[in-house]
Amino acid sequence: xxxxxxxxxxxxxxxxxxxxxxxxxxxxxxxxxxxxxxxxxxxxxxxxxxxxxxxxxxxxxxxxxxxxxxxxxxxxxxxxxxxxxxxxxxxxxxxxxxxxxxxxxxxxxxxxxxxxxxxxxxxxxxxxxxxxxxxxxxxxxxxxxxxxxxxxxxxxxxxxxxxxxxxxxxxxxxxxxxxxxxxxxxxxxxxxxxxxxxxxxxxxxxxxxxxxxxxxxxxxxxxxxxxxxxxxxxxxxxxxxxxxxxxxxxxxxxxxxxxxxxxxxxxxxxxxxxxxxxxxxxxxxxxxxxxxxxxxxxxxxxxxxxxxxxxxxxxxxxxxxxx
Ligand SMILES: C[S@@+](CC[C@H](N)C(=O)[O-])C[C@H]1O[C@@H](n2cnc3c(N)ncnc32)[C@H](O)[C@@H]1O
Numbered sequence: 001x002x003x004x005x006x007x008x009x010x011x012x013x014x015x016x017x018x019x020x021x022x023x024x025x026x027x028x029x030x031x032x033x034x035x036x037x038x039x040x041x042x043x044x045x046x047x048x049x050x051x052x053x054x055x056x057x058x059x060x061x062x063x064x065x066x067x068x069x070x071x072x073x074x075x076x077x078x079x080x081x082x083x084x085x086x087x088x089x090x091x092x093x094x095x096x097x098x099x100x101x102x103x104x105x106x107x108x109x110x111x112x113x114x115x116x117x118x119x120x121x122x123x124x125x126x127x128x129x130x131x132x133x134x135x136x137x138x139x140x141x142x143x144x145x146x147x148x149x150x151x152x153x154x155x156x157x158x159x160x161x162x163x164x165x166x167x168x169x170x171x172x173x174x175x176x177x178x179x180x181x182x183x184x185x186x187x188x189x190x191x192x193x194x195x196x197x198x199x200x201x202x203x204x205x206x207x208x209x210x211x212x213x214x215x216x217x218x219x220x221x222x223x224x225x226x227x228x229x230x231x232x233x234x235x236x237x238x239x240x241x242x243x244x245x246x247x248x249x250x251x252x253x254x255x256x257x258x259x260x261x262x263x264x265x266x267x268x269x270x271x272x273x274x275x276x277x278x279x280x281x282x283x284x285x286x287x288x289x290x291x292x293x294x295x296x297x298x299x300x301x302x303x304x305x306x307x308x309x310x311x312x313x314x315x316x317x318x319x320x321x322x323x
Pocket of ligand 1 (some may be wrong): 050097
């Protein structure tokens with residue numbers, strides 16, 4: 001039975017990196033995955049959540065898995081080959097902004113569950129050539145999809161100082177953004193991640209024993225800008241709603257407050273039966289809710305999971321059901 005071949009063990013890649021799926025049991029329970037379920041995983045990564053969902057939905061559940069990164073598709077195709085062969089797992093390299101189109105093409109309308117586990121995988125972080133990490137020297141890339149044109153190098157080396165500062169401020173929530181942007185514009189061009197990290201560090205006066213590297217927020221900001229992460233998430237959530245059958249569930253795991261705010265506000269709006277009317281401060285407009293919140297507050301990792309998997313420390317899981 002192919003469900004038995006779908007191992008929820010962490011996936012390891014040739015470089016030895018491992019991606020441990022976060023909040024795995026909470027996702028399986030929250031999405032109420034049952035045998036025969038039809039599921040979409042919009043962010044395959046290492047296939048950890050998908051492997052476990054294949055097991056839970058065995059013997060005949062089916063999953064459509066997307067990832068913008070062709071390396072993720074290749075890795076999961078290898079790891080979960082038996083499920084692909086039997087047609088239980090369909091893999092598509094695509095941005096999740098195309099989720100409705102891809103799902104319709106593959107006959108995955110009216111699904112039971114959709115998962116978006118946002119951000120980047122441990123494989124992407126551990127692969128120096130992808131340029132996500134300042135811990136190793138790599139090109140200033142940071143694209144999830146290597147076919148995309150915009151790279152971190154283009155932003156850092158060509159964007160005007162005020163636009164660079166805005167990106168660092170908005171997406172990195174970095175209050176020293178103006179100082180960093182001014183310094184980077186004076187010192188550019190940069191070719192590698194370690195050069196950039198060193199320059200950011202110098203711009204803010206060095207590391208001086210800080211636990212968090214001074215370039216952390218700038219790197220997060222660049223990654224979000226390169227991959228249009230917030231805009232794409234906003235575009236995708238309503239498509240997910242349209243793909244769920246009544247009672248079907250959507251789970252989103254986010255890793256920073258900017259993403260979580262988008263998910264929280266959208267879910268709350270869709271779950272509300274009343275909208276304040278700006279023209280009538282004491283009145284409002286009634287509406288028909290489309291979602292029921294399963295999680296009123298986001299689910300976070302237990303101390304044991306955080307100790308085991310540091311990626312889980314900032315994870316927030318929100319779940320809602322289509323009415
Ligand atoms: C945190 S990982 C997912 C890990 C996965 N749940 C697992 O258990 O292995 C996030 C993945 O989402 C992909 N991704 C991020 N934004 C995307 C987008 N807009 N469209 C498609 N894939 C995206 C990344 O390439 C990455 O592989």
